[in-house]
Amino acid sequence: MSFHASGRLVTTMSISALALGLSLTGFVAKAAEISISCGAVGAELEFCKQGVEAWSKKTGNTVKIVSTPNETTERLALYQQILASGTSDIDVFQIDVIWPGILGNHFIDLKPYSKGAEADHFKPIIDNNTVGGRLVAIPWFTDAGVLFYRKDLLEKYGASAPATWQELTATAAKVQEGERKAGNDKFWGYVFQGKAYEGLSCDALEWIDSYGGGAIVDDKGGITVNNPKAAAALTMAASWIGKISPDGVLNYAEEDARGVFQSGNAAFMRNWPYAWALGNGADSPIKGKIGVVALPKGGDAGKNTGTLGGWELAVSKYSKHPEVAADLVMYLTSRDEQKRRAIEGSYNPTIAALYQDKDVLSAVPFFGSLYATFTNAVARPSKVTGSNYNKVSSAFWNAVHDVLSAKTKPEAALVSLDSELKKIKRSGW
Amino acid sequence: MSGNSALKRSRVRSAWLFLAPMLVVLAMVAGWPLLRTIYFGFTDANLADLGAMKFIGWDNYLARYDGEWSGLLVDLLWWRSVSNTLWFTLFSVTIETILGFVVALVLNAEFPGRGFVRAAVLVPWAIPTIVSAKMWGWMLHDQFGVINDMLMRVGLIHAPIAWAANSETAMWTVVMVDVWKTTPFMALLILAGLQMLPGDIYEAARIDGINPVKVFFRVTLPLVRPALMVAIIFRALDAMRIFDLIYVLTSNSRDTASMSVYARQQLVDFQEVGIGSAASTLLFLVIGIVTVLAITLGKVRLTAEPA
Secondary structure, three states: OHHHHHHHHHHHHHHHHHHHHHHHOOOOOOOOEEEEEEOOOOOHHHHHHHHHHHHHHHHOOEEEEEEOOOOHHHHHHHHHHHHHOOOOOOOEEEEEOOOHHHHHHHEOOOHHHHOOHHHHEOHHHHHHOEEOOEEOOEEEEEEEOEEEEEHHHHHHOOOOOOOEHHHHHHHHHHHHHHHHHOOOOOOEEEEOOOOOOHHHHHHHHHHHHHOOOOOOEOOOOOEOOOOHHHHHHHHHHHHHEOOOEOHHHHHOOHHHHHHHHHOOOEEEEEEOOHHHHHHOOOOOOOOOOEEEEOOOEOOOOOOOOOEEEEEEEEEEOOOOOHHHHHHHHHHHOOHHHHHHHHHHHOOEOOEHHHHHOHHHHHHOOHHHHOHHHHHOOEOOOHHHHHHHHHHHHHHHHHHHHHHHOOOOOHHHHHHHHHHHHHHHHOOOO | OHHHHHHHHHHHHHHHHHHHHHHHHHHHHHHHHHHHHHHHOOEOOOOOOHHHOOEOOOOOOOEEEOOEEEOHHHOHHHHHHHHHHHHHHHHHHHHHHHHHHHHHHHHHOOOOOHHHHHHHHOHHHHOOHHHHHHHHHHHOOOOOOHHHHHHHHOOOOOOOOOOOOOOOOHHHHHHHHHHHHHHHHHHHHHHHHHHOOOHHHHHHHHHOOOOHHHHHHHHHHHHHHHHHHHHHHHHHHHHHOOOHHHHHHHOOOOOOOOHHHHHHHHHHHOOOHHHHHHHHHHHHHHHHHHHHHHHHHOOOOOOOOOO
């Protein structure tokens, strides 16, 4: 502790001595060094670097990029430790759409810096990022779960993109059987995120919502997850394991699923839109063979849905250069930068106008066809459950994981999940 | 007599003087955090705002709300993590002791290149746990892992097994990786014990023509037992704190969560510093109880035996 503090003191002293020297010689030191934490899922880090470099060149400030763990659950744990210690080590944080409620206290209000730019972004996300009247984060890209499929294989087996989960199950089984007979014994029908972590909460929420089974907790804070429609959704998902999905899917996060799909060993995949640009990259074995549709409905009476995901940029209130950091945030979330990221990396813009942009639509056609999915995505109950969201989500993904690994029956799992959630809620969220 | 005791007093004084810096450092880096953790266990501290904590007595351990018991002592997940930890400790330490003994006996024999082999055996232990856990995680992956590929090629299994994901194999996978990693440590400690044994007993046994198996059970084992028990207790204490290996291989999965994994999840993921500290305190108590039991039941003397 003391070593650290004295080390920092020396640094501070030498920096101020340097600044003094500069100002004495007439160079007022305007350029600051700040740091930003960027995700590294797929090509995320690369895109972050390019954007940040362009801003550095424009403003003369230097930026250090801190890469963070791939899994959201682990990333949140890291952020909580960094922010709770009140250090100024990271100025700009890339945060998940579900975190403003959990971390909001540690971030500055960006309204004075945004100059009204938030009006161009999707309103639900801006609302989500407004905590107690303060705009704690600006949307960077949005996400919704979508279904990726192999156009070539569906054509080969005379199937069309599935409209319901039942169709998906049948088609996946058919393609899997055919491909295995053709000699690829590693081939699977469907891969998704089944590991016991936040990603499973996203996937399972989609199954339940597609059956009309609600969003675990409703807007008013009532616990709704124990219902027959949710049970039907979980029964269906459990029937996939070992049949059309590998047992290992119980330990897959986004990149594991993409690994299987992109190496040509799966017919369907549930993932976020970023997988489109990578799957169509020059080195991808399935380049040009990928189709994207909305996730299937839960039976004919169900609906298409997708869990709202996405990432925001926030400025730490412990930052030494909040105005410089806010300027970087405004640059990265600007229309031009979002357009570049949409075209080159298939990251969904949060600015509605970009969904009508010709260049964007020709690079990523499904941004046009799935516009409704992206704007009507189902939100996880992070706003209503606030700082308890993590416990709710953990209870939920563990219950679902137990069902998928056939340790409990869906109905029994939902009953015990219900009582676990009531215990967490106790006297209110 | 009086001169003697003055000398003794001055010796005691200088002993305290020399010990003082170490005791101060120990109190700062071990005593203070321990006391603070125990104190946090009696509060409702939250990571988001540590300043706002209140003293709540035993509520983190056991409390009654609306006619229902709550708290750690009635939390099934906590007890599951306790049983996971004990199960892991029992199996990993047993297997490591047996294998470690075999390796130590081999290394104790005279053969060319013995020094090199002794160093080489330590490699798994020298690799940082995070690195080796990640490495095993990839090797055991069900789709691109080399272990499944090898087992399928020789026809031992028909379909790839998701070692770390499947709830039946997950715990055994963790034990297996731990055995791979820590057997060298056990071997080294046992080897040190073996090298202390007097050679003349073996010479006598050889002259009497006693069969080697009998020599092992009647001579080697009883003589090396004190060193062996110390090694086992060291390992068991270490195994009960297990965190990194389990967290990297299976994250927060309830099938394998140890007491440390449980405490970390409360502390960090759920930001419940109070409950997490209470869990850490219980972890400390469980380890303490097991140590006392092991030392009494195993009749281990931690002080040097008078010759």
